[in-house]
Amino acid sequence: MENLQLLWMGLETACSLPNLISAIFGAIIGLVVGAMPGIGSLSGVALLLPLTFKMNPTTAIIGLAALYYSNMYGGSFSAILLNIPGDSPAVMTALDGYPLARSGRAGAALSTAICSSFIGGTIGIIILTISGPILAKWGLAFGPAELTLLILFAMTSIGWLLGENPSAGLVATAIGVMLATIGVDRCLGQERFSFGSVNLFSGVSFIPLVIGMFGFSQVIDMVVNRITYSNTEIQKVTLKQSMLKGKELKGITPTAIRTGLIGTIVGVMPGAGATAASFISYIMEKRINKNREQIGKGALEGVAAAEAANNAAAAGAFAPLLTLGIPGGGTTAVLLGGLMMWGLRPGPLLFKENPDFVWGLISSMYIGNIICLLISFACIPLMMKVVKVPSAVMVPVISVVCVIGTYTVNNNMFDVYLMIVMGILAYFMKIAKIPAAPLLLAFVLTPMFESYVRQAFDISDGSFGIFVGSNISKTLLALTVLFCLAPVVMGFIKKEKTSVDSAAIEN
Amino acid sequence: MKRFLGFLLVGIMTVSLFGGYVQSASKWAPEREIEFVVPSSPGGGSDLNARTIADLAQKNKFSPYALMVVNKPGGSGAVSFAYMNTKKGDSHTLMVLHSGQAIGSYVNNWNVKVSDLTYIGTVAFDELTLGVKKDGKYKDIKSLLAAVKRQPRSIKIGGSQRGNSDHLSFELINKYTGSEFTYVMFNSSGEVMSALLGGHVDVGIFNPMECIGQVAAGEVIPIVTFAKNRLTGLFKDAPTFAEIGYEEIQVTEVRAIAGPPNMPAAAVEFYEDMLRKITETDEWKQNYIEKNLLVNNYLNAADTKEYHEKMIDVNIKTFKEVGYLK
Amino acid sequence: MKKVVPILAIMTGLYWVIKGYAYGFWVRNGPGGGFLPIVAGLMAIVFSLAVLWKDRKEKTPSDFSWLAFLPAAALLGMVFFSYLVGILISMAVYIFLWLKLIEKRKLSSSLAISFGTVGVIYGLFVVWLKVPLPKGLLGLL
Numbered sequence: 006m007e008n009l010q011l012l013w014m015g016l017e018t019a020c021s022l023p024n025l026i027s028a029i030f031g032a033i034i035g036l037v038v039g040a041m042p043g044i045g046s047l048s049g050v051a052l053l054l055p056l057t058f059k060m061n062p063t064t065a066i067i068g069l070a071a072l073y074y075s076n077m078y079g080g081s082f083s084a085i086l087l088n089i090p091g092d093s094p095a096v097m098t099a100l101d102g103y104p105l106a107r108s109g110r111a112g113a114a115l116s117t118a119i120c121s122s123f124i125g126g127t128i129g130i131i132i133l134t135i136s137g138p139i140l141a142k143w144g145l146a147f148g149p150a151e152l153t154l155l156i157l158f159a160m161t162s163i164g165w166l167l168g169e170n171p172s173a174g175l176v177a178t179a180i181g182v183m184l185a186t187i188g189v190d191r192c193l194g195q196e197r198f199s200f201g202s203v204n205l206f207s208g209v210s211f212i213p214l215v216i217g218m219f220g221f222s223q224v225i226d227m228v229v230n231r232i233t234y235s236n237t238e239i240q241k242v243t244l245k246q247s248m249l250k251g252k253e254l255k256g257i258t259p260t261a262i263r264t265g266l267i268g269t270i271v272g273v274m275p276g277a278g279a280t281a282a283s284f285i286s287y288i289m290e291k292r293i294n295k296n297r298e299q300i301g302k303g304a305l306e307g308v309a310a311a312e313a314a315n316n317a318a319a320a321g322a323f324a325p326l327l328t329l330g331i332p333g334g335g336t337t338a339v340l341l342g343g344l345m346m347w348g349l350r351p352g353p354l355l356f357k358e359n360p361d362f363v364w365g366l367i368s369s370m371y372i373g374n375i376i377c378l379l380i381s382f383a384c385i386p387l388m389m390k391v392v393k394v395p396s397a398v399m400v401p402v403i404s405v406v407c408v409i410g411t412y413t414v415n416n417n418m419f420d421v422y423l424m425i426v427m428g429i430l431a432y433f434m435k436i437a438k439i440p441a442a443p444l445l446l447a448f449v450l451t452p453m454f455e456s457y458v459r460q461a462f463d464i465s466d467g468s469f470g471i472f473v474g475s476n477i478s479k480t481l482l483a484l485t486v487l488f489c490l491a492p493v494v495m496g497f498i499k500k501e502k503t504s505v506d507s508a509a510i511e512n
Numbered sequence: 513m514k515r516f517l518g519f520l521l522v523g524i525m526t527v528s529l530f531g532g533y534v535q536s537a538s539k540w541a542p543e544r545e546i547e548f549v550v551p552s553s554p555g556g557g558s559d560l561n562a563r564t565i566a567d568l569a570q571k572n573k574f575s576p577y578a579l580m581v582v583n584k585p586g587g588s589g590a591v592s593f594a595y596m597n598t599k600k601g602d603s604h605t606l607m608v609l610h611s612g613q614a615i616g617s618y619v620n621n622w623n624v625k626v627s628d629l630t631y632i633g634t635v636a637f638d639e640l641t642l643g644v645k646k647d648g649k650y651k652d653i654k655s656l657l658a659a660v661k662r663q664p665r666s667i668k669i670g671g672s673q674r675g676n677s678d679h680l681s682f683e684l685i686n687k688y689t690g691s692e693f694t695y696v697m698f699n700s701s702g703e704v705m706s707a708l709l710g711g712h713v714d715v716g717i718f719n720p721m722e723c724i725g726q727v728a729a730g731e732v733i734p735i736v737t738f739a740k741n742r743l744t745g746l747f748k749d750a751p752t753f754a755e756i757g758y759e760e761i762q763v764t765e766v767r768a769i770a771g772p773p774n775m776p777a778a779a780v781e782f783y784e785d786m787l788r789k790i791t792e793t794d795e796w797k798q799n800y801i802e803k804n805l806l807v808n809n810y811l812n813a814a815d816t817k818e819y820h821e822k823m824i825d826v827n828i829k830t831f832k833e834v835g836y837l838k
Numbered sequence: 839m840k841k842v843v844p845i846l847a848i849m850t851g852l853y854w855v856i857k858g859y860a861y862g863f864w865v866r867n868g869p870g871g872g873f874l875p876i877v878a879g880l881m882a883i884v885f886s887l888a889v890l891w892k893d894r895k896e897k898t899p900s901d902f903s904w905l906a907f908l909p910a911a912a913l914l915g916m917v918f919f920s921y922l923v924g925i926l927i928s929m930a931v932y933i934f935l936w937l938k939l940i941e942k943r944k945l946s947s948s949l950a951i952s953f954g955t956v957g958v959i960y961g962l963f964v965v966w967l968k969v970p971l972p973k974g975l976l977g978l979l
Contacts, residue, residue: 041962148712149696172888175881176847182878183854189590190861190871192697196590196623197861197871198854206594206623225910229903329709330725331702335583338702342563348799352725397943401936402955404913405929409959409971412925417598418972421917425910430843432906437843437889451874456699459868463696464668464712467867 012134015364018063019372024365027064028373031071032380038072039079042216042410045092046076046319047335054343062347063365069343070366071373073336074126074319077279078381081118081312086111086391087403089220089410093211094279094315096445097287099219101300101307108303111392112385116249117305118312119381121261125313126374128265129272129320134367138356140321141328144273149460150471152274154481156454159285160447161489173439181447184209192459204419213411213420214448217427218441220407225432227396253305260290260306261313268314272321279318281453284446286314301442320370327355327363540778541576542604548579549607551592552672552700557638557719558608559583559700561767564800565635565790572793574786579606589613589673593624599772603779606632611766612676614820615827619676619837626820630775631768633787634811634819636801638765640681640738641750642669643716643723645708646731653736653756656715657689664692670704670713673697678717680827681738681763683834688760708732719765720747721804738763743805766823767806768816784813839902840893844886851882912936924974926964930956 018024031053038049049072057065080095085102098118105114132140147155160178187198188208199205249257264286271282290310291300300307325331330351332338344351349359356363394402411424431441465471472478550562559581566579584592592607599605607629614626642653650656650667660667669685671678682695696713698704701722708716709731716723716732720743726732727746734750737743740762742752753761769787771780790796791810801808811819831837858875865871912932920928930952937948964971 037962145706145710148707148710150712170889170892172885172892175885176844176889179851179878179882179885180847182874183850183882186854186875186878189594193865193871195861195871197875198857204598206591206597208591221909221913225906228909229905325706329705331706338559338583339563342560345560350725350728353729353731354725397941398937398951400909400941401933402951404909404936405933405955405959408913408917408929409925409963412971413963418917422914425913429906429910433839433842436900436902437840439843439889455869455874460696460698460707462868463694466665466694 008134011360011364012368015361015366015368016371018361018365019067019369023061023064024067024369025372027060027068028071028369029376029380031068032075032373032376035072035075036079036082036377036380036384039076039095040082040091042083042089042091042212042220042406045080045336046073047339049073049076050336050339054339057343057347062344062349063362065347066340066343066362066366067369067373069340070323070370071376073340074316074370074373075377075380077126077312077316077319078119078122078377080315081122081308082115082384082388084219085114085118085308086388087220087399087406088223089403089406090215093215093449094283094318095311096215096219096280096442097283097311098308100287100311100442101302101304103219103223104303105305105308106392110303112389113249113253113305114308115385115388116382117253117257117308119378119385120249120254121257121264121309121313122316122381123374123378124258124261125265125268126316126320126377127371128262128313129269129317130367130370130374132266132269133320133324133370137324137367138328140269140273141324144325145329146475146477147274149457149464150474151477151481153454153457153461154472154478154485155274156281156450156457158481158485158488159281159288160450160454161485170438173437174443177434177439177441177443178447181444182451184214184444185448185451186455190455192456204417208452209423209448210414210420211449212414213424214427215445216407216411217424218431218445220403220410221424221428222431222435222441224400224404224407225428226435227400229432231396249305256296257305257309260294260309264290264310264314265317268317269321271314272318273324278322279315280449282318282321283311283315284449286310323366323370326351327366329353330355540603540776540782542779542782543577544604545577546575546579547605548581549592549595549605550581550583551589551607551610551613552583557701557722558610558767560721560804561635561800562608564796565769565787568790568793568796569786571795572789574789589616589676590620590622590624593617593622593626593629596629596770596772597624601774601776602772603776605772606783607770607772609768609770610676611768611820611823612673612678612680614766614768615680615824616673616676618824618828619831626770626824628773630771630773630780631813631817631820632771632775632780632783633813634766634768634809634816635787635791636767637807637809638719638721638767639743639805639807640677640763640765641718641720641723641734641743641747642736643708643718643727643732643734644714645711646733648711648714650714651733651735653751656735657691660691660693665694667715668694668696668713669715669717670696670698670707671717672699672701672704677763677765679836680830681717681761683831683836684738684761684763687834688758705732719804721806724804740764745805747805766819768811768820780813788812840900841890844889847882847886851879851886854879854882908940920972920974922974923976925971926956926960928974929959 035049050069053069053072057069076092077094080090080092081098081102083089083091084095084099085106088099088103090096090099102114102118187205189196189206196206267286267289268282271285272279287307287310290306291297294300294306296304296306322337326337326341332341341351349355349362407424408421411420414420434441461471472482548562548566550559552558562581566581569575570578584595596607617625644650650659669682671682679695682693686693698707701718704716707713723732724746727734734747737747737750737752738761739752742748788810791808797808828837854875858872858879861872862870863872863876916928916932933952933955934948937943937951
């Protein structure tokens with residue numbers, strides 16, 4: 006109950022005029038920055054940080070935090086409308102969001118993204134309020150061995166995303182891992198597969214890969230299949246129509262709550278982050294959701310899963326930052342730098358020494374989330390204009406956006422060439438019916454996996470026992486085995502069934 | 513004649529910069545945002561160092577354009593070195609150079625060595641300390657050493673990256689105390705702290721600033737330092753290795769700034785000056801140096817180069833002695 | 839054309855396995871630099887073969903079209919041109935030419951879209967976010 010009192014006190018801080026303005030300002034910038042491909046919350050916060058040094062620390066962090074989580078809202082917009090994920094956590098949103106937009110349901114997809122972002126974010130903040138310190142301590146229980154198994158679990162469950170032909174999906178996974186091993190080895194400092202090119206020493210960047218495989222391959226598709234696209238042009242969408250119907254809302258709410266919980270937990274773990282949260286949640290929903298057959302082909306539930314999870318993770322990431330002074334990812338690390346420069350000392354004492362700051366921030370997140378919700382809805386009519394643009398015009402414009410989004414990541418033209426090559430690769434993969442999503446998943450997870458597994462073996466001195474050393478490890482290992490075997494078993498059952506069916510037809 | 517030489521110089525500079533910028537006769541200053549590369553994950557000592565410098569440069573208008581901090585972790589720093597090498601002759605890229613990586617570029621035999629880069633200046637010296645968890649098994653250095661003697665390889669020391677001063681200090685302990693600890697490499701000191709607090713490693717190697725929040729809260733106890741003299745403040749109870757009888761175990765880290773290979777001399781001069789001004793501000797001394805228990809010690813480009821060359825020689829010798837290098 | 843990716847994956851996989859072996863599969867009590875490359879390379883080979891085997895009887899022509907290379911070629915042209923005039927001008931020219939020549943739109947609308955898009959990019963990236971965009975040899979915009 007003490008927490009509630011402190012929260013109430015914090016609410017008063019958060020509602021002061023400068024703090025409210027700061028939250029609104031941060032939310033708007035976050036939306037814009039999030040929607041722009043290539044520029045994510047990390048650059049947004051880093052760019053804005055120097056402007057905040059003269060502010061009161063509470064006002065400053067309220068604005069920056071608002072930027073951080075509203076960025077997760079913004080990332081879904083370009084993913085749904087253009088098939089270009091604005092930021093890596095929005096990759097999974099594009100998988101369902103873009104097909105929805107193509108079939109004339111862009112409004113519904115956007116509303117779903119916004120509503121579930123709100124639900125996920127709120128869940129994350131509630132958990133942070135009630136049990137932030139406990140949660141952060143619990144996150145520490147995930148050491149290298151546990152994290153290895155968590156990533157392994159996520160990687161093996163990619164199997165669920167593979168569709169009709171598992172081999173094709175596994176080819177994509179293998180390509181993803183191979184691409185991720187290019188560049189200097191994080192563990193042993195050894196140079197791998199760089200072919201003497203300095204641009205490959207630091208490895209393949211993620212953003213050119215994503216923009217190439219989603220955005221640019223979309224352009225190629227538009228040029229090749231000109232006719233099919235021009236049919237979708239004539240449609241009128243209003244804000245009213247894009248509001249979700251009661252039934253749809255009922256469908257996505259449980260999804261958003263479930264993935265919000267998972268997202269928060271993954272967000273708390275050291276180093277896992279919003280991208281991993283949305284991947285893991287999406288895969289889980291693909292397995293257990295009532296509407297699972299449709300997920301991946303254009304289901305509101307798919308959008309809800311990805312968006313609720315990444316917003317929840319953004320909130321969850323504040324738990325280790327505030328209670329332990331340990332950043333979970335890039336953006337929170339910049340915020341940590343900010344805390345130090347405002348003269349606060351992040352660490353276990355922050356809650357005791359600066360309660361007004363901590364609780365002001367947490368309360369502001371409730372308000373900020375509502376602000377994001379309102380602003381995002383207000384943006385829908387504007388964004389619907391994008392859908393009405395004829396595809397003939399979209400082709401060169403999206404191409405240019407792809408180039409600029411890719412270039413700005415590292416300010417390097419090499420990435421632009423890479424993006425173009427990836428777009429062509431994605432086109433050939435589409436022809437061979439090899440899905441792109443497993444490739445991206447594997448690419449994101451591989452570097453983490455490699456670091457963690459090496460650390461685990463260093464700790465255990467080469468013994469495999471460490472992977473069954475704790476209850477968390479045992480649970481994760483059991484889940485992994487279960488998830489590995491299940492598709493095989495299910496596939497077998499399905500095969501039996503179809504062969505029986507076809508036999509019946511033949512007869 | 514003088515004029516002709518001036519033109520020639522301008523011409524050479526313009527060509528060497530690939531026609532990008534026309535050099536005026538007056539002092540050079542940045543013409544756009546400066547990319548400030550940090551070779552480790554956000555949240556560590558190098559990261560804070562870079563962000564403080566970037567902030568002070570902007571606040572006090574020491575640079576007409578902002579320094580944009582970019583984290584490029586990986587390969588214990590090799591990734592950033594390789595990246596700097598792609599920016600040959602560029603005047604708008606800087607990197608935080610930690611002595612650990614300077615040594616690592618030789619010890620781990622990276623393609624790009626520190627001598628390929630351009631030294632700009634040294635901004636601070638830093639100490640190293642060993643920290644344990646407050647409710648962990650070992651409360652002081654003596655019991656720790658006794659325990660590892662009883663059961664070799666049973667105690668894990670977490671440090672960030674390999675072939676650098678974290679790793680060197682680990683090797684020195686093993687060598688001079690005659691014990692056998694195990695080294696676990698993480699990507700940043702933030703990760704080391706997570707692992708220590710979670711009980712996944714027994715001991716962590718930190719700079720004072722990397723653990724001061726936890727030390728203040730009593731969660732982490734500094735049990736020994738690698739410094740020459742005892743540290744002050746929260747670390748005053750931790751003995752130095754020399755005090756407990758191991759004089760050879762002493763490591764000091766240097767925080768310097770470097771530019772890409774062949775950085776134009778005019779640019780080096782500008783940044784040298786910028787760093788000197790930054791290290792003279794009160795905010796730097798109070799909010800950065802004092803708070804993080806560093807030693808303020810500005811060195812210009814030439815002195816930085818000399819210091820590093822000497823240091824690298826000594827370190828290579830040590831790594832050879834302990835058998836890590838052949 | 840369906841076989842392009844599986845065959846490419848097999849070749850890459852082979853290379854990854856061979857190089858991975860040199861990097862070391864198991865080093866000092868743990869997975870070495872070659873561990874994942876070897877695993878991934880083998881996966882690529884095995885499953886690509888599986889994909890090829892499954893499709894061996896399929897005779898339906900794939901829906902491949904050489905048109906797919908058109909946007910890539912156009913973009914490459916744009917990027918090369920940007921080394922001379924800078925990326926903003928090069929983008930404006932690219933959008934205009936594409937709309938006028940390939941989409942056969944009116945001159946006025948082509949110009950408007952091209953300038954509009956580049957204007958928005960200039961405002962967002964250069965003015966607001968201060969991202970340094972390549973200016974090219976002529977150093978114009």
